[in-house]
Amino acid sequence: xxxxxxxxxxxxxxVSVANAQTTDKEKALAKKNEAIQLMDDGKLAESIxxxxxxxxxxxxxxxxxxxxxxxxxxxxxxxxxxKLLKELVKKKQATGRVYAMMGNxxxxxxxxxxxxxIYDEGIKKFPEEGNLYLERGxxxxxxxxxxxxxxxxxxxxQAAPMYPSNYYRAAKIFFDSDQEVWGMIYGEIFxxxxxxxxxxxxxxxxLYYTYKGEIKFGTDTSAxxxxxxQNNTIYLDASQSKKKQxxxxxxxxxxxxMASMGNSFANGAYEMTLVKSxxxxxxxxxxxxxxxxxxxxxxxAQDGRDTSYPVVLFDFQRKVKEAGxxxxxxxxxxxxxxxxxxxxxxxEHRQEWTDFMKWFKENRINITGANAFVRTRMILQxxxxxxxx
Numbered sequence: 041x042x043x044x045x046x047x048x049x050x051x052x053x054x055v056s057v058a059n060a061q062t063t064d065k066e067k068a069l070a071k072k073n074e075a076i077q078l079m080d081d082g083k084l085a086e087s088i089x090x091x092x093x094x095x096x097x098x099x100x101x102x103x104x105x106x107x108x109x110x111x112x113x114x115x116x117x118x119x120x121x122x123k124l125l126k127e128l129v130k131k132k133q134a135t136g137r138v139y140a141m142m143g144n145x146x147x148x149x150x151x152x153x154x155x156x157x158i159y160d161e162g163i164k165k166f167p168e169e170g171n172l173y174l175e176r177g178x179x180x181x182x183x184x185x186x187x188x189x190x191x192x193x194x195x196x197x198q199a200a201p202m203y204p205s206n207y208y209r210a211a212k213i214f215f216d217s218d219q220e221v222w223g224m225i226y227g228e229i230f231x232x233x234x235x236x237x238x239x240x241x242x243x244x245x246x247l248y249y250t251y252k253g254e255i256k257f258g259t260d261t262s263a264x265x266x267x268x269x270q271n272n273t274i275y276l277d278a279s280q281s282k283k284k285q286x287x288x289x290x291x292x293x294x295x296x297x298m299a300s301m302g303n304s305f306a307n308g309a310y311e312m313t314l315v316k317s318x319x320x321x322x323x324x325x326x327x328x329x330x331x332x333x334x335x336x337x338x339x340x341a342q343d344g345r346d347t348s349y350p351v352v353l354f355d356f357q358r359k360v361k362e363a364g365x366x367x368x369x370x371x372x373x374x375x376x377x378x379x380x381x382x383x384x385x386x387x388e389h390r391q392e393w394t395d396f397m398k399w400f401k402e403n404r405i406n407i408t409g410a411n412a413f414v415r416t417r418m419i420l421q422x423x424x425x426x427x428x429x
Contacts, residue, residue: 065101068098072101075088079114088108091104091111106135106138109121109128112124113144116148121145139161140172147179152179159179170199170205170206171205173199174203177189189213193209194210199409201409202407210223211230214226232353233407244376250267305422317339326378326382330371352407352412367392
């Protein structure tokens with residue numbers, strides 16, 4: 041009995057210490073979460089005080105240190121933030137987010153070259169961290185080198201295909217270029233990943249205005265589409281009767297487009313399909329764009345483009361169509377371009393809209409490294425096809 045009693049006491053003491061440790065971790069986690077909420081509310085001093093309490097309870101937890109650095113950064117105490125971030129690097133507790141914030145902190149301290157070095161180091165250590173490619177690309181934009189910036193944004197899309205900001209940045213560059221086709225696809229993918237933000241509304245407007253600006257109707261016998269550098273104007277035989285003209289329109293367009301565009305994704309697959317899709321339309325608005333985009337999806341598949349040029353966005357659109365919600369989806373994608381008409385449509389289709397939103401919430405686009413849409417991959421595919429001929 042004299043032997044057992046100390047063992048029992050030691051056992052009870054060990055359990056008690058373990059329970060205390062568990063309790064301290066739980067308390068630290070609760071304090072950290074409360075501090076994050078305070079930070080989100082702009083109460084930075086209160087947040088830092090609570091995080092310091094959390095760190096005393098769980099000094100080995102790197103996420104607490106990271107949040108402390110973030111609060112210091114938001115307070116513009118960059119020296120304090122850097123000290124905490126370097127501590128995480130020294131202890132080998134750094135993540136991609138840590139390197140991203142370190143780069144941002146160096147930049148804020150007026151040391152852009154050091155920031156670039158840190159981003160590059162972070163990319164080497166964490167090649168799947170989308171935020172690092174974003175920040176590195178932004179540094180190139182500040183140098184006014186948009187091609188270099190695109191390189192980082194598109195590498196970021198490939199490395200982290202469900203991270204939205206690289207799509208957003210790449211789309212914005214292409215919308216302001218003569219290669220809008222890439223902005224159309226990057227922008228819509230972005231909207232599917234980041235739903236319901238101000239940036240989503242911004243891209244919706246850009247998509248709508250680009251359709252309006254790059255599809256032009258001349259006379260009854262001409263239409264111009266310009267989403268990929270060259271301006272492809274299609275002329276029909278004005279001597280044909282209206283009935284014959286409409287019936288032979290598709291084949292006439294196909295022959296002219298194939299001759300002028302060649303085989304490529306941008307000029308061939310995308311623009312050719314779009315040209316065919318505008319047949320019968322006289323203007324661009326939400327209603328006509330719903331019809332055009334619906335026809336586009338059908339024609340793209342009928343022409344076998346979905347096999348030769350698979351696009352994850354178009355695959356998702358087909359899923360939306362199969363569920364019966366493509367019309368609602370099209371209005372959602374482009375609705376901020378004409379909010380009045382969008383609101384009128386939603387008012388007239390309340391049940392359809394409600395059902396779509398419920399389905400949409402439960403069904404998100406799924407992008408992996410294997411099916412990610414990247415412009416450079418498409419261009420390489422075109423080059424391989426040409427070399428094989």
